[in-house]
Amino acid sequence: MTDQPEGRAGRGRILLAEDDDSMRAFLERAIQRAGYDVVAVDRGTTALPHIAAGGFDLLLTDIVMPEMDGIELAQRAAALAPGMRVMFITGFAAVALSKDGGAPEGARVLSKPFHLRELTGEIERMLAA
Amino acid sequence: MDVDEFELWEAEDAEEFSSSVAGDIGFIIDQALDARREAIIALPAEDFLLDAYARLAEGKRDWRHVMIVPTHDGIVAIDDPTSNVATLARIFMPKGARVLPLSAANDDYKRAAADADARLQALNWPFDLVVLTMDDDGGVIGLKQGPDIDEALTAADDRRCLGMLDDRGAEAISLSKRTITNARTLLLALSSPLQKAEAENAVEGDDGILARILADVAVPVDAHVVAAE
Numbered sequence: 001m002t003d004q005p006e007g008r009a010g011r012g013r014i015l016l017a018e019d020d021d022s023m024r025a026f027l028e029r030a031i032q033r034a035g036y037d038v039v040a041v042d043r044g045t046t047a048l049p050h051i052a053a054g055g056f057d058l059l060l061t062d063i064v065m066p067e068m069d070g071i072e073l074a075q076r077a078a079a080l081a082p083g084m085r086v087m088f089i090t091g092f093a094a095v096a097l098s099k100d101g102g103a104p105e106g107a108r109v110l111s112k113p114f115h116l117r118e119l120t121g122e123i124e125r126m127l128a129a
Numbered sequence: 130m131d132v133d134e135f136e137l138w139e140a141e142d143a144e145e146f147s148s149s150v151a152g153d154i155g156f157i158i159d160q161a162l163d164a165r166r167e168a169i170i171a172l173p174a175e176d177f178l179l180d181a182y183a184r185l186a187e188g189k190r191d192w193r194h195v196m197i198v199p200t201h202d203g204i205v206a207i208d209d210p211t212s213n214v215a216t217l218a219r220i221f222m223p224k225g226a227r228v229l230p231l232s233a234a235n236d237d238y239k240r241a242a243a244d245a246d247a248r249l250q251a252l253n254w255p256f257d258l259v260v261l262t263m264d265d266d267g268g269v270i271g272l273k274q275g276p277d278i279d280e281a282l283t284a285a286d287d288r289r290c291l292g293m294l295d296d297r298g299a300e301a302i303s304l305s306k307r308t309i310t311n312a313r314t315l316l317l318a319l320s321s322p323l324q325k326a327e328a329e330n331a332v333e334g335d336d337g338i339l340a341r342i343l344a345d346v347a348v349p350v351d352a353h354v355v356a357a358e
Binding site: 019020021022023024025026027029064115116117119 | 147
């Protein structure tokens with residue numbers, strides 16, 4: 001039975017951009033439970049200063065968000081922090097994957113996980129790569 | 130099920146509980162929409178979940194491709210204000226979701242269940258998500274102690290819902306154990322620490338209704354509960 005204390009951080013630092021309040025809160029909690037430090041923001045424009053400040057291993061971003069979508073955010077992130085990995089969560093994955101979709105090279109779209117464990121597993125695999 | 134596949138999410142208060150449930154369900158719906166451009170989910174319409182559903186309904190997604198079925202319902206007309214389908218329809222239909230009734234007014238609850246099963250047979254299979262609730266007597270959604278429970282938990286046929294009569298004489302239609310155990314994801318929503326304890330006992334393998342269901346579950350199960358009453 002899994003009921004681990006939260007805040008067991010230290011495996012990596014993740015910037016989460018998701019505008020759905022409930023999903024952002026739940027994903028933040030789930031990723032923290034998996035052992036990562038998380039900073040969660042509700043839009044791409046809010047994510048940019050965090051990226052510029054540096055120190056993140058992974059940008060985990062929704063694609064459809066107000067003001068700046070996840071694709072543009074990923075492009076800006078690639079310029080600001082070239083070493084940071086990018087993973088898209090949910091929504092219009094086909095757009096992100098298409099050649100002219102605009103996603104930066106190496107960005108990853110989750111391969112349809114149906115449980116948060118698969119999300120955290122994907123994060124682990126990506127950070128280990 | 131493997132005990133390690135049971136993940137407990139304890140919320141500090143009702144607001145955090147609602148947010149967690151809405152976030153968990155929303156994540157699963159969005160994955161299904163991404164994968165197949167449709168999501169089919171079953172939700173109980175208990176009062177303690179309605180705030181979570183209201184939050185879920187506010188999420189941006191193409192609700193036109195989301196089909197919602199009540200996990201169980203009484204033998205009442207679909208427009209009866211006490212019906213579970215009416216409760217779910219009030220929340221999700223304005224967003225564009227389709228809400229499919231289980232029940233209809235019928236003097237024979239078994240016949241009503243057969244009609245509902247015919248409607249469910251027309252849906253794509255399996256469900257992307259079934260959300261389960263418990264009552265303090267150990268019942269799980271509409272699967273409650275009564276003359277029909279043993280058949281409901283052992284039937285090997287393809288029925289997706291069943292007519293259920295409980296020990297208090299209440300008639301209902303409930304998703305079948307087969308529908309639950311075949312779902313791509315399962316989520317338990319618990320309204321009290323007592324139910325949390327019952328769920329933990331079920332995972333450990335007691336002989337209650339939830340344990341008999343979980344024994345045939347092969348997917349991880351998230352359980353959400355408020356830490357204190």
